[in-house]
Amino acid sequence: MKLVIVLVLLVVGSFVFHWLSPWWFTPLASNWSTVDTTVDITLYITAFVFFAVNIFMAYAIYRYRFNAKRRAHYEPENKKLETWLTVITAIGVAAMLAPGLIVWADFIDVPEDADVVEVVGQQWQWSFRFPGEDGKLGEVDARYIGPENPFGMSPDDPAGSDDVLVSSNELHLPVDRPVKVNMRSKDVLHNFAVPQFRVKMDMVPGLVSYVWFTPTRTGKFDILCMELCGIGHYAMRGSVVVNEEEDFNAWLAQQPTWGQLQGRGPADTVAGKASYAVCGSCHGQSGEGNAAMNAPSLAGQSAWYVERQLNYYRQGIRGAHEKDTYGQQMVGMAQTLPDDAAVRNVSAYIATFTPHKVDSTLDGDPARGKAHYTTCGACHGASAQGNYALQAPRLAGQEDWYLKRQLQNFREGVRGSHEADSYGHQMVLMARSLQNEQSINDLLAYLNTL
Ligand code: CUA
Numbered sequence: 001m002k003l004v005i006v007l008v009l010l011v012v013g014s015f016v017f018h019w020l021s022p023w024w025f026t027p028l029a030s031n032w033s034t035v036d037t038t039v040d041i042t043l044y045i046t047a048f049v050f051f052a053v054n055i056f057m058a059y060a061i062y063r064y065r066f067n068a069k070r071r072a073h074y075e076p077e078n079k080k081l082e083t084w085l086t087v088i089t090a091i092g093v094a095a096m097l098a099p100g101l102i103v104w105a106d107f108i109d110v111p112e113d114a115d116v117v118e119v120v121g122q123q124w125q126w127s128f129r130f131p132g133e134d135g136k137l138g139e140v141d142a143r144y145i146g147p148e149n150p151f152g153m154s155p156d157d158p159a160g161s162d163d164v165l166v167s168s169n170e171l172h173l174p175v176d177r178p179v180k181v182n183m184r185s186k187d188v189l190h191n192f193a194v195p196q197f198r199v200k201m202d203m204v205p206g207l208v209s210y211v212w213f214t215p216t217r218t219g220k221f222d223i224l225c226m227e228l229c230g231i232g233h234y235a236m237r238g239s240v241v242v243n244e245e246e247d248f249n250a251w252l253a254q255q256p257t258w259g260q261l262q263g264r265g266p267a268d269t270v271a272g273k274a275s276y277a278v279c280g281s282c283h284g285q286s287g288e289g290n291a292a293m294n295a296p297s298l299a300g301q302s303a304w305y306v307e308r309q310l311n312y313y314r315q316g317i318r319g320a321h322e323k324d325t326y327g328q329q330m331v332g333m334a335q336t337l338p339d340d341a342a343v344r345n346v347s348a349y350i351a352t353f354t355p356h357k358v359d360s361t362l363d364g365d366p367a368r369g370k371a372h373y374t375t376c377g378a379c380h381g382a383s384a385q386g387n388y389a390l391q392a393p394r395l396a397g398q399e400d401w402y403l404k405r406q407l408q409n410f411r412e413g414v415r416g417s418h419e420a421d422s423y424g425h426q427m428v429l430m431a432r433s434l435q436n437e438q439s440i441n442d443l444l445a446y447l448n449t450l
Contacts, residue, residue, distance in 0.1 A: 001065070007058040011051055018047075029221060029242070030197035031178075031214040034106065038099040045096050110212045114178040117171070120151065121183070121190035121203045123390055124232035125422060126223060127151070128171045132162030132257060137182070142205075145186065147304040147388055152186075153258050161259035164252060169238035169422045171223070174248040178214040187389065191227035194240055200226060215242040231378055235426045264341070267303065272349030275342055278333065279350075287353035289399050291361070294326050296402035300355025302386060305393040307347035308423075310334045314343070317418045324414050326405075355397035360448040362400050362441045369446030372439055375430065384450045391423055400444040407431045407440050 025036060064072075118129040118137055129151060131137045138153055138160015145152040150167060153160045173179055183192050185203040192211070193200035199211040223238035243251065280287075282295035289297030298306065312318035313334035319327030337343050377384070379392035386394030395403065409415035410431035416424025434440050 001062070004058045004062045007054050007061075011054045011058075014050070015047075026196050028196065028198065029215060029217050029219065030199070031216060032103075032107075032198040034099075034103045035198040038103050041099050042096050045092055049092065107211070110180045110210070111178045114180040114212055115174075116180050116182060117173070118182045118184065119171070119192050119203070120186065121192065121225065121229075121236075122186040123188065123230050124225070124236035124426060125391070126169050126171070126236070126238035128166040130164040130166070130252065130255075132164055134159055134162055138163050138258065140184075142186065147302070148261075151258070155262075161257065161262075163258045164255045165258055165261065166255050168420070169223070170241060170420075171238065172241045172243055172248050172251045173215055174245045175215050175218050175242050177245075178212060180210055180212040183209045183211075188229050189227045190225050190229050190236070193224045193226045194221050195224070196221045197240075202227060215240075218242045218244060231375065232426050235422070235429055237422070237425075264344070267348030268341075268345045269349045269352060271342070272345035272347070275337060275346040276349050278336060279346070287350055288356060289358075289402070291399065291401060294402075297356075297358065297397060297399055298350050299353035300394050300397045301350060302388065302394065303344075303347040303351040304388060305386070305391075306350050307343055308391075310337065310343045310347060311340075312418075312421065315420070317420045318415065318424070320418060321409075321414045323412070324409065327409075327415065355394070358397055358399050358448065360400055360445060362404065362444050364438070364441030364443070364445030366442070366446040366449050368439075369442035369444065372434060372443040373446050375433065376443070384447055395447055396450045398447075400448055403444055403447065404440055407434065407443075 025039075028036060116131050116135070116137060120127045120129065127150065129137060136159040139157040140152045140160075141154055142152055144154060151163075151165055153163065181192065181199075181201075183201060183203040184207075185205045187205060189205070190203040191200060192203055197213045197215065199213050201209050201211045203209060219242055221240045221242070223240055225233060225236035227233075229236065279298075282290060282293040283298050284290055284295070287298035287301075289295055289299075309318060313327070313331045314337070316331070318324075319329075319331040319334075321327065334343075337346060373384075376395070379387060379390045380395050381387050381392070384395035386392055406415060408431075410424070410427045411434070413428060415421075416426075416428040418424065434443065
């Protein structure tokens with residue numbers, strides 16, 4: 001009898017939980033209402049079967065419970081019952097599979113007039129490419145990827161010249177226009193998913209996968225990576241902003257084309273040196289850093305990293321936090337650089353400095369620090385040399401007091417909490433894995449040995 005009660009409670013509880021729980025689809029923002037319908041059909045069928053089987057079981061247990069005066073029949077075969085059950089099960093399974101096949105046929109059948117956009121995944125960032133005026137995406141190859149060409153654009157394909165390159169985690173799309181999203185990955189398996197659009201697709205290195213959809217309302221929607229792709233997987237987030245056509249066009253016009261980026265030519269280190277004179281008054285004329293001025297060493301840093309940080313300062317992404325006193329100084333300094341070209345030139349000049357050995361100012365245990373560094377080394381490199389592919393800067397040769405302050409800033413959200421600072425988000429999460437100040441000191445003591 002107890003079992004009967006448990007079974008009935010299980011069934012009733014499941015239904016009540018389903019009706020009362022707040023967890024259900026996020027409101028739809030694309031044309032794919034049929035995906036929801038398919039899920040609904042599956043849910044109705046499985047709910048009916050769940051109800052019928054469990055209630056029948058409860059009934060059978062109650063009705064045929066032990067009775068010393070009764071004896072059971074032995075009936076190993078029943079053709080009629082088996083035929084009956086097979087037919088009903090077959091209908092149920094077909095009813096669950098068929099709608100999915102019908103929707104899938106639509107899902108892979110891209111409308112003729114769909115716009116095209118490319119999503120590029122890498123550990124642990126998103127970037128995007130539009131085909132430009134010719135409507136054609138230029139050829140790409142992983143062999144061409146580098147700091148000056150993060151998309152791997154082929155230098156020989158003229159169709160790539162007007163391609164619009166979006167090096168940020170935020171994609172904009174116009175509302176009510178069908179779009180085909182081509183996907184590629186630079187490194188490992190990722191998965192592009194936007195829950196409100198009901199789309200989700202693996203991104204496989206070496207091949208181009210796709211989905212299509214029509215955004216049906218304006219707003220901002222999350223892009224999630226839904227494939228475990230390494231230690232930063234959980235921080236691999238982006239967003240799709242669906243705009244009215246006009247706002248979308250205005251946004252798109254602000255993004256650089258590959259032709260424009262190429263037209264810049266190599267960075268001018270002579271001009272960079274002239275701009276650096278101001279920086280040198282704190283950071284030292286050869287970027288050696290100055291603890292008295294709270295200015296970290298710059299020697300050894302790559303141009304791509306310095307350029308990104310300078311742009312973050314200029315755009316208010318770094319140094320905007322009220323508690324980031326030194327960052328605020330840098331905001332002012334970075335703004336003395338008049339334009340992108342000046343930022344690029346000074347970054348290229350800084351990259352010419354020779355890294356040097358630094359003195360340790362902290363008391364830590366390098367042996368314990370080495371264990372902490374294993375996680376850091378996955379991105380920053382085993383000898384802390386930095387890694388462009390993961391956008392991880394060099395740490396070797398950096399002053400420990402500076403790194404300590406940055407780790408503390410990350411932990412407290414003083415650095416890395418700006419919405420647009422996706423690399424910073426990763427560091428916030430990483431820095432919080434260090435338990436206390438001693439762990440930080442140990443870690444930095446180990447870094448000083450590299
Ligand atoms: Cu990319 Cu998970």
